[in-house]
Amino acid sequence: MLNSIKRLSCLLLLLSMTSKSSFAHHSRAMFDFDSASDLAGTVAEWQFTNPHVFIILEVSNDDGSTSQWTLEGFGPNTVYRQGWTPESLEPGDKIIVNVAPLFAGGTGGSYSNVRWEDGSVIDPRAPRP
């Protein structure tokens, strides 16, 4: 009986594990991926650093003010192999990103799906016009 309970509790534990925390080489468990949404703004800084790349994004708020978002991506070792380089983004670039915000709120989060402001896909190694 006790062994059955242990096996059941272990199974329930396994089922409760979500994919967002599975690949936590450097945990992304502080971000609410269930509440992810698009955010448009202007790149203030593109930080191609370990252990994560960052987009610092200036976002205009409805009241006319601006906020600076600190958006964490994957590690440069990963994104470089996907084509991203320190030159892929520049200050002034207008982009849209999908952001999973911090659970506690605030202007921090995890980003994905970076696009130009018109929604087109960014070729990270395309030469600048």
Add this chain to the structure above:
Amino acid sequence: MSLVFNIDSPGTQASLCVFFAMLLNACAPPESADTVSAQTAPVMQYPDWRGQWNQHMQRGEWPTNGYAVDGPPPLNEEYLARWQEVHALNDAGILPDEPTQRCLPQGMPRIMKAVYPIEFIVTPQTTYIYAEWNSQFRRIYTDGRDWPVYTLPSFNGYSIGQWHDEDGDGTYDMLSVETRHLKGPRIYDGQWVPFHDNNETIILEEIRRFDANTMMDTVTTIDDALTGPWIVTQYYGREQEVIWQEYACAENNSQLRLGDEWYFINDDGTLAPTRAGQPGLVPEF
């Protein structure tokens, strides 16, 4: 009667040569079995394990195919309860400690998950395993040494290995390894599976090349938090486009642990909470 040698005589010279040759032969040490075997034994070749090897399978969980497929970790009752408690905290929004988030090394055996690429550098005395994650090396000594009387514990431990020629073709093809003298904190993977607090883990490995484009490492973990040895095989695929990158974790780490709490470092240097109701941050002076 006196003996007079005519040194200029060819016959005398020949006789002297024979004499000295016999004298040298008599002084030479007898041929031992080792000498004979050294002279006749084949020179073993070391395998070609060159390349960049990357984990292509379940990268976030220690078992080969992940827990959902391979089953839960064989933790004993006490450590299973700890693991469940950690997940309960996480579900409540209280993030558990993850040593790599603090830029600590993954340690053994987690480093052999190869979340980032690894490289095998084989020399007769030592095989080095380079891991791009944290740009670090493991050393596996194959020079026949014994365990040190004392050594400082480390995250990757102290490893002694032995080469094997499993198919008898004159080329070593398997490296068996034993690793001891580990220290913590270590966890197996991103699911926070714990080791025993005593850090007396022993890890056994059999490293082989599975095929031309696949390496494998069968890892047996012996730890007091387990109900028995935990055997997991990791497979690594050969990267066709080889790019080696530096990894300096502390360069721009945005995740800060204060006590039992994680905070997020905003780009402007301020700290943001990671959950509602988190204790106050650094007090003002």
